[in-house]
Amino acid sequence: MARRLPARLSDNVGKGRRFEVKVASEPFTAECEDPSTLMGRITDRASEEGWDIVVALTDLPLHTQGRKLVVNLDHEHGLALLSLPALGGFRLQTKARRAVEEAVIALAEPRATAADEQQQGQPSKTALAGRFAPVRPGPVGEDESTDLRYVVSGPRGYVRLLAGMVRANRPWRLVPGLSKALAAALATGAVATVNSTVWSLAEALSAPRLVIAMVGSIGLMIGWLIVDAELWHRSAENSPEAKLRAKLYNASTVVTVGIGVLVCYVGLMVINLVWALFILNDRVFASMTRAPLDATEYLTLSWFVASTATVGGALGSGLESDEAIRAAAYSKREQERRNLLQSED
Structure with a gap:
């Protein structure tokens, strides 16, 4: 994914922007982490490395406010946290690639655009929230740095997440x-x-x-x-x-x-x-x-x-x-x- 992302992002974003992609690995311990804590760790790592945008992928099933998390977006700090099991158990590589591209493109946009979408309460449709996917915008707490969130809910969302966890095993x-x-x-x-x-x-x-x-x-x-x-x-x-x-x-x-x-x-x-x-x-x-x-x-x-x-x-x-x-x-x-x-x- 890292080899293909620079060219694909440059084509999609345009405006003469160039992207350099680096891959880093860091363990997320099961039962010892929640999305807010993970976002904090990503923020610290991004500050240390001087990265402009960070998309963190994890095979942990994450939950927030009683819902199953797909992705957290923080436009102010240029951060995204993506839970791979929530993408389901089929065509995972394709879905993950599209989700990462969508996250980077969203974070690379001017902050005003993201703020306007949030105020309107109608975030733009992404590859995550397709017509047949049980993915919906989720609530964000006032004390969180996250400004946009997608979650899965209902029986279809549960089956989707379970299939992703089984595939990871x-x-x-x-x-x-x-x-x-x-x-x-x-x-x-x-x-x-x-x-x-x-x-x-x-x-x-x-x-x-x-x-x-x-x-x-x-x-x-x-x-x-x-x-x-x-x-x-x-x-x-x-x-x-x-x-x-x-x-x-x-x-x-x-x-x-x-x-x-x-x-x-x-x-x-x-x-x-x-x-x-x-x-x-x-x-x-x-x-x-x-x-x-x-x-x-x-x-x-x-x-x-x-x-x-x-x-x-x-x-x-x-x-x-x-x-x-x-x-x-x-x-x-x-x-x-x-x-x-x-x-x-």
């Missing part, structure tokens, strides 16, 4: 991060596939019971991982914003782990199906179950064995270290913040 990394659990699940599935009792059970179970077995095994795996690795987030504060933040963190953890476990389940089902096609004999199967071994029986058996193997995987996940599971369930920065909080406690 990268749930697909959970699959290779659970090597011991997957090994236990594969071993369980391999044994169950050649077990005649499992054949009889799979043939006798109805579709609703198979669905119940699938949901139960996946739920057991999710619950075991969260409890065993202590992924459940407990807030030390009693404020409404702290409780809302804790609910969001826990919801994102459940969805993240759930997506990872669901991917593992589908993978187990495919592997079990291939193993069954290779190892099972139709005459032996028919003699034990009194049913022909056709495509339906193959799929039903693989489905049921996947549920059984997932339970075995849940037991095998106990062999994984808590650090390995946290590393697979959280983004790098989120893991660093949680480790920092634990060390401070």
Whole structure:
């Protein structure tokens, strides 16, 4: 983004202006920062470095006055604070680039223009507040340096923020991060596939019971991982914003782990199906179950064995270290913040 911004900003702003973009990194500790404090830290850093405009990007979900923050703009000091999860979980790079461009362009405009928009109560539409986006201008306190704010609200805003948090956690990394659990699940599935009792059970179970077995095994795996690795987030504060933040963190953890476990389940089902096609004999199967071994029986058996193997995987996940599971369930920065909080406690 930093490489492309100078040319794009010069084209959009015009007036012969030239932009030089610098990138700096500074940790924002979870549960220890609020938007006002973060804006203060950005102000101090901008004064030390002599920067004209600062756009701070964070993967922290930020809240202000009971609303989920998208961006804070301070035209007087040339500052913007952008919460990336509030942009959602899809096309994040494109949305972030447009949001940064819009923020810089807004901050580069004369202050009178920004003040006029604020007095009219009708800030100009930006890429953040599109027609279909649940992003709206938000209230600003009198004691805040921020003069323009965008927030998300309502069910769509909650889903948008949750999707952004889950994307930051990268749930697909959970699959290779659970090597011991997957090994236990594969071993369980391999044994169950050649077990005649499992054949009889799979043939006798109805579709609703198979669905119940699938949901139960996946739920057991999710619950075991969260409890065993202590992924459940407990807030030390009693404020409404702290409780809302804790609910969001826990919801994102459940969805993240759930997506990872669901991917593992589908993978187990495919592997079990291939193993069954290779190892099972139709005459032996028919003699034990009194049913022909056709495509339906193959799929039903693989489905049921996947549920059984997932339970075995849940037991095998106990062999994984808590650090390995946290590393697979959280983004790098989120893991660093949680480790920092634990060390401070």
